[in-house]
Amino acid sequence: MSTSASATALHLIAITDSDLVLRAIAGREDGFEELVRRYQRPIAAYVYRMVGDYDSALDLTQEVFIKVYASLERYRPEYKFSTWIYKIAHNAAVDHLRRYSTREQALVSDCEGTAYDLPIESNRPTPEQESERRERRAEIEAVVDQLPPAYRELVVLRHSHDLSYDEIAEVTALPLGTVKNRLFRAREVMRQHFLQRGITGI
Amino acid sequence: MKGKSFFVTSADAKVPVCCKGEEIAAYLDGELVEASRTEFEQHFKECASCAAQLREQKHLLCALDFALGDERSLPLPPANFARIVAAHAQSDMRGVRASSEHKLALWLCAALALSSALLIGGAGLGESVIVPVGAVMKPLATIMGFFLNTLYNAGTGLVVISRVSANLLFESRPLGLVGSLLLISALGLLPRLIISYHRRSSSARIT
Numbered sequence: 001m002s003t004s005a006s007a008t009a010l011h012l013i014a015i016t017d018s019d020l021v022l023r024a025i026a027g028r029e030d031g032f033e034e035l036v037r038r039y040q041r042p043i044a045a046y047v048y049r050m051v052g053d054y055d056s057a058l059d060l061t062q063e064v065f066i067k068v069y070a071s072l073e074r075y076r077p078e079y080k081f082s083t084w085i086y087k088i089a090h091n092a093a094v095d096h097l098r099r100y101s102t103r104e105q106a107l108v109s110d111c112e113g114t115a116y117d118l119p120i121e122s123n124r125p126t127p128e129q130e131s132e133r134r135e136r137r138a139e140i141e142a143v144v145d146q147l148p149p150a151y152r153e154l155v156v157l158r159h160s161h162d163l164s165y166d167e168i169a170e171v172t173a174l175p176l177g178t179v180k181n182r183l184f185r186a187r188e189v190m191r192q193h194f195l196q197r198g199i200t201g202i
Numbered sequence: 203m204k205g206k207s208f209f210v211t212s213a214d215a216k217v218p219v220c221c222k223g224e225e226i227a228a229y230l231d232g233e234l235v236e237a238s239r240t241e242f243e244q245h246f247k248e249c250a251s252c253a254a255q256l257r258e259q260k261h262l263l264c265a266l267d268f269a270l271g272d273e274r275s276l277p278l279p280p281a282n283f284a285r286i287v288a289a290h291a292q293s294d295m296r297g298v299r300a301s302s303e304h305k306l307a308l309w310l311c312a313a314l315a316l317s318s319a320l321l322i323g324g325a326g327l328g329e330s331v332i333v334p335v336g337a338v339m340k341p342l343a344t345i346m347g348f349f350l351n352t353l354y355n356a357g358t359g360l361v362v363i364s365r366v367s368a369n370l371l372f373e374s375r376p377l378g379l380v381g382s383l384l385l386i387s388a389l390g391l392l393p394r395l396i397i398s399y400h401r402r403s404s405s406a407r408i409t
Binding site for chain 1: 223224227228231233258259262263265266267268269270271272273276277278279280283284285286287288290291292294
């Protein structure tokens with residue numbers, strides 16, 4: 001059973017997203033399942049970064065895929081499928097935040113200025129360096145989490161999902177200039193924050 | 203602050219910023235066309251302020267890529283998530299995609315309802331239709347009976363009151379006269395009181 005399932009999955013790997021959509025529309029169940037398999041991690045990660053809660057992120061991810069399935073026929077293959085699905089995920093996350101906005105959003109500037117000095121270059125990470133890296137990653141993630149959602153989303157789409165400015169504009173329905181400006185401002189806010197907390201090497 | 207030495211902000215450098223920060227960011231994000239990129243690169247060689255800004259932004263971008271680019275730190279969806287989600291989506295009624303499918307479903311439901319009604323009618327009107335209708339009518343009849351009973355009681359009450367007042371009026375004259383005068387004046391005053399009360403309450407609502 002599992003062998004045949006993995007064989008099906010293997011033969012679907014080479015198929016493009018658009019062809020999988022066509023397959024799903026034609027009623028082939030494996031087409032949609034493969035699409036879910038391809039995008040479940042990035043969509044769950046994106047939604048998780050937006051809402052900050054694992055259970056809600058999984059529920060929202062499921063909701064996103066149900067919406068995707070319900071509107072598959074409206075998908076136009078001249079657009080990238082990934083942009084389209086991120087757009088649906090964006091709407092779901094924004095709706096969720098609007099309804100249950102409990103996250104602390106403002107970057108707090110009055111943090112205790114504990115000085116960190118973490119080196120950026122390290123070719124062969126020792127266990128100590130490895131734990132330093134983890135610590136630094138957590139530190140940066142915490143700062144991203146504290147950004148207002150409108151800023152955080154752009155930073156996440158750019159750095160976690162590698163979307164271009166055009167794609168981000170498409171997903172968030174913002175003008176290109178706003179994306180460019182907000183992304184820059186978000187990074188500036190973070191840089192100032194790191195400065196105030198004395199975190200160097202960033 | 204110890205970390206401050208690593209940053210050369212435009213305020214620290216006290217040099218007019220010729221390149222806008224967001225343009226430098228766009229350059230680093232690979233969002234500039236070839237010609238602008240070459241122009242920028244030439245400019246960075248000549249302008250210390252922009253080169254410093256470029257360095258600062260680059261460090262931050264690397265840090266963000268490093269922290270956010272690795273999704274291994276995030277919790278994973280469960281192993282069979284794709285299968286479950288696909289099954290949910292396919293069984294969800296909202297997943298009926300085309301509006302023609304919605305219409306077809308409605309037509310089918312209507313046809314089924316009609317055919318079942320016809321079948322019920324054919325298979326013994328008495329047992330299948332009249333019995334349920336009777337079951338509905340029974341409580342309705344009880345309610346109607348209760349209503350009529352109340353009306354009857356009110357009527358008899360009125361009759362008793364009028365008989366008592368007539369007795370008072372005709373048997374013991376002075377007391378009856380006073381009593382009936384009081385009753386008549388009270389009946390006359392009652393509508394006025396009601397009207398003035400309603401006026402007051404409506405004007406209070408307006409203000």
